Amino acid sequence: MKKDLLGLKGLSAKEIKSILDTAQTMKLILQQPNKKTPHLQGKTVVNLFYENSTRTRLSFELAAKYMSANAANITASGSSVQKGETLIDTAKTINAMGTDILVMRHNMSGAPHLIAPLVSASVINAGDGMDEHPTQALLDMLTITEKKGGIKGLKVAIIGDINHSRVVRSNIYGLTKLGAEVSVGGPGTLIPQGIERLGVKVFRSVQEAIVDADVVMGLRIQLERQKSGLFPSLREYYRFFGIDEKRLQFAKPDALIMHPGPVNRGVEFSSGVIDCEQSVIDEQVTNGVAVRMAVMYMLSRGGFAE
Ligand code: CP
Numbered sequence: 001m002k003k004d005l006l007g008l009k010g011l012s013a014k015e016i017k018s019i020l021d022t023a024q025t026m027k028l029i030l031q032q033p034n035k036k037t038p039h040l041q042g043k044t045v046v047n048l049f050y051e052n053s054t055r056t057r058l059s060f061e062l063a064a065k066y067m068s069a070n071a072a073n074i075t076a077s078g079s080s081v082q083k084g085e086t087l088i089d090t091a092k093t094i095n096a097m098g099t100d101i102l103v104m105r106h107n108m109s110g111a112p113h114l115i116a117p118l119v120s121a122s123v124i125n126a127g128d129g130m131d132e133h134p135t136q137a138l139l140d141m142l143t144i145t146e147k148k149g150g151i152k153g154l155k156v157a158i159i160g161d162i163n164h165s166r167v168v169r170s171n172i173y174g175l176t177k178l179g180a181e182v183s184v185g186g187p188g189t190l191i192p193q194g195i196e197r198l199g200v201k202v203f204r205s206v207q208e209a210i211v212d213a214d215v216v217m218g219l220r221i222q223l224e225r226q227k228s229g230l231f232p233s234l235r236e237y238y239r240f241f242g243i244d245e246k247r248l249q250f251a252k253p254d255a256l257i258m259h260p261g262p263v264n265r266g267v268e269f270s271s272g273v274i275d276c277e278q279s280v281i282d283e284q285v286t287n288g289v290a291v292r293m294a295v296m297y298m299l300s301r302g303g304f305a306e
Pocket of ligand 1: 054055260
């Protein structure tokens, strides 16, 4: 039994697979002309976002509405957070209004872990600082599973700002639990010390990281989380670490191109790579709705299959 989804670090392979299986069923609903289902009828879902978002926030809202829940959004900039209310008091206030599911994005790593034991609502981590973004990794794994028939034995190369990325941590936990071989690559200043201990191979050259890769995942350069210049310029980043058509030739010919978004065109990938046939970036977005439907539905029923 699980009340919350705070990260993939604490989930078993079986639990992850059960979410992916349920998301595939939810996807069938999304393909119908009438997407409305009663899965969350009578439940209330609140999105509490302290950081900007397009994909995550909208897909949680749409997922809740497709399942007939009452859905509401609060951003820190338009709330009493601006008057000095603490995160704990804000969460307790939202909980006191009869909220069943609290979806939280916060710039502080660990924020949802702090809130989850203090509220009766199920807390879903929609991205906390540099810690985890579990539903992003789940939608990534659903996309890989659909395109490649499974995850076990695949070589996944993740390139970019490894240090500041919560997406990479959730993907490392999830992908390695399901049997993928994960490589990370990027400038030395953007690779955290000791990341090998999570079971990944580390490369300082993109070419080496993506050799024979089945999946090439780019990560956004997060300038907003960098206190000082960790590389000379975006132009130089692209020159040495950006993935263009020429560099992509080191990966397998049918390698998937993935990115959690938002993408900086001409920084992580060339525009040609973003828009190429192997790119599944739009499918990732579509699968985000199905995954969030699955997670909210399963939590409302007591958790994931153990
Ligand atoms: N991938 C992701 O979290 O995107 P948003 O910031 O737009 O939600």
